[in-house]
Amino acid sequence: MCIFNFFKRSNLNSKIETFKQTPGAVLLDVRTEEEYRERHIPGSINIPVDQLEIMSLSFDQQAVIFVYSFRGFRTRRATAILKRLGYKNVKNIGGIINYSGEIIVK
Numbered sequence: 229m230c231i232f233n234f235f236k237r238s239n240l241n242s243k244i245e246t247f248k249q250t251p252g253a254v255l256l257d258v259r260t261e262e263e264y265r266e267r268h269i270p271g272s273i274n275i276p277v278d279q280l281e282i283m284s285l286s287f288d289q290q291a292v293i294f295v296y297s298f299r300g301f302r303t304r305r306a307t308a309i310l311k312r313l314g315y316k317n318v319k320n321i322g323g324i325i326n327y328s329g330e331i332i333v334k
Contacts, residue, residue, distance in 0.1 A: 241329050243294060243321040244269060253292040257324075258306040263298065267333045269324065272296075277306045285313070292317040299323040 247253050248271070255272040257264050264274035275283060277297070287293065293315055295303045300323035310318045324331075 240296065240322050240324070240327040243319070244327065244329060247271075247292075247294045247321075250292050250294075252288065253294060254287045256293055256295045256306070258295055258297050258302050259324075265334055267324070267331050269296070269327060270330055270332055277302045277309070280306060280309045281313070289314050290317065291315070292319065294319045294321050296321050296327075297323055299325050 244255070247255050255269060257268050257272040257274045258277040258280070259274070260276050261274060264272075268274065275285070293310060295306050295310070295318060297303045297306070300320070303320040303322065307318045307320045
């Protein structure tokens with residue numbers, strides 16, 4: 229892997245399109261409730277990363293879960309937690325900061 233690939237920004241817009249085309253997929257925003265209320269991607273649900281292990285999650289273990297946060301740092305932790313909880317199809321799609329599509333704003 230090239231060092232420059234590590235710093236390459238995620239193409240969140242194309243990943244959101246993939247989410248929209250994936251039947252039964254979940255778009256999970258793992259930022260705080262306050263951050264989510266301020267602005268979020270339409271169709272997303274909010275479960276802050278700190279609550280993932282204590283909440284009973286209502287989505288299917290086989291569902292494809294697309295996870296985002298603000299910059300993408302919390303998504304790494306969230307995807308690890310979800311995989312530990314038995315979710316197999318978890319995708320870290322990065323941060324909303326890299327998104328230029330439709331946003332719901334408070």
